[in-house]
Amino acid sequence: MNLPKLKIGNLIAKVPIVQGGMGVGVSLSNLAGTVAKNGGIGVISGVEIGFNEPDYFSNKKGSNIRALKKHIKKAKEISQDGIIGVNLMTVLNNFEELVKESIKSKIDIIFSGAGLPLNLPKFTKDSNTKIAPIVSSGKAAKIICKNWDRKYNVIPDAIVVEGPKAGGHLGFKKSDLDLEENILINIVNSVLESIKPFEKKYNKSIPIIAGGGIYSGEDIAKLIQSGASGVQIGTRFVATNECDASNEFKEQIIKSTKNDIKLIKSPVGMIGRAVNNNFLEEVSLESRHPKGCISNCLKPCKPNKAPYCIADALINAQKGNLKDGFAFAGANAYKVNEITSVKSLIDELISDTNKYLKNN
Template sequence: MEKTLKIGLLEAKIPVIQGGMGVGISLSTLAGTVAKEGGIGMISTAQIGWREPDFKKNPFAANYRAIKKEVQKARAIAPGGILGVNIMTVTRNYAQYVRTAVEAGVDLIVSGAGLPVDLPAYTEGSPVKIAPVVSSLKSFLVLCRLWERKYQRAPDFVVVEGPKAGGHLGFSQEELERFQRDSYDEVLLSIIEKAREYGEKVGRKIPVLAAGGIFDKEDMCHALALGADGVQVGTRFVATEECDAPKAYKEAYIQAKKEDISIIKSPVGMPARAIRNPFLEQVGENTTKIQHCYQCISTCKQKEIPYCITEALVHAAEGDIEHALLFCGENAWKCEKIEKVKDIMKEFAEAARM
């Protein structure tokens, strides 16, 4: 029997949610194609308006406008598909980003990089499904209790992100060094158990998705065997024809060796995973004076950071790899060729039948 992913009345034929990857990596083409092939497509709102002509002058307006444009384009690709957005809680003007996504007509919102404490308030009155990204049982319990007390609401689903994920990570440097897969499995199992208890309490199932390092059908089979309802996959989708990233970015994944995948300290104060390149070597030795603030992350301290993360990520989205920050998951080195989303989804569909 083939396993599907049900979130309320939404049902994905293949229990895969594509991870949100900013800046400009997971936009309408990738998200729309994943949704068309039976998964859940996700658009990252992180500096999504970087191509808008007024982005530098008015990044908020540019980003809000781009959210609506990208959702509309993704809908055209997958009219009957399930589409969502990923919004980091540390995003400046977070509430307006959420409200803009709701206005754009998304089906769901996934929110991490901190606990989305007030997310229910910003989606109230809409049918949009909401989910936190958590990395520990403690954070899941804290959020559930907060939402229950303040909003009489439980998560519609939850994404449990492990230490092999890409981009900004929900772990300290010390935790990353000692966190093995067995430890992640224990966290996942504990959250699955608590999600079942909360689900019984509110009278509906709260699906749990495993995330971070899910690359192939073996990884998915392992997660499903533990009791996960589905998986979130990011890195594997970067090296696809349909990914919104430029060719040079995709080639960087294909050419990367295992030893090139590094944990770095992001200028916004969190550990992150990226591909080692000339840019990282340079910023490790020098501090660049920040000429302009793009109002991205609330934790950024402009006078103290070694470089502007928005500019570094925009360079990646433009294909200027030598001057770019190349976020990736731990398994980026496993990308060997440019694939098609359709073929990847077929592989995960096989895992859902096993």
């Protein structure tokens, strides 16, 4: 068995690797376009994407729409007809506007998590844009399929299954992270089971893309053997020349040790995984005080109660100011010890996966 291609409707990725959407500004057009050029699916993060626009603070809405359009166009140019996606969290205050602009810009696929994107098909029904919800359980996958089937007569074009070893915000309670049922392969199996009735009804298979803590070819091979059609990888793409984050951000990843990878409590009330640093230590000691909300980006955020502004912290980190920010990272980030090219990383992952598949 060789590594299969990833088919999502009429989209065919030569390499079954989806580069995770990482915000703020970690995966923009340069990284997404290069991943797509090398056969994978490149994903732009839509969260506060306009942060580099000159009028971001005075015209946040307009700057985010303008930047999204700009990055989709640039990524498509870099990709040379590769597949480009955008990651739009349902909890974004400007979620619907970004969805509409993505479709207008002819994005290939919208990935959406951080909540259940129950109304997503309303916007994509007359377009060629594919839709892929991000879930962390079979139950969530079933709810989305049932809702989309009943209201819109469609089912997902693909589903991303994110396990508890992912970086960024996690779709789990802290107490549930180590449960056997939440091992990534077990969640994949649960999702595969939950979608069977919908696949049968529509006579269409829903490819499952598994993500969260994936590091090696062996990890990829085991998930493909378990029934996944592809994988989502985020952190390993941070340590590439083409990643849109600053060198200082990348160095936080490659210099991290196992003990540096910590669970944190986000100001929006969710747990997340990040590389510990002085900023996060100060937050845990409650010696950090927010200067105010800079972007009104997430629906659950209560700025008057937040220990810091997460948009401000992530923008600072993206630009290299880690004294006032931090880097989200997956559980295996400490294994990454050098910066490489996207092409070299993808070639290595393909080679290692094929070796494992042939020997097992």
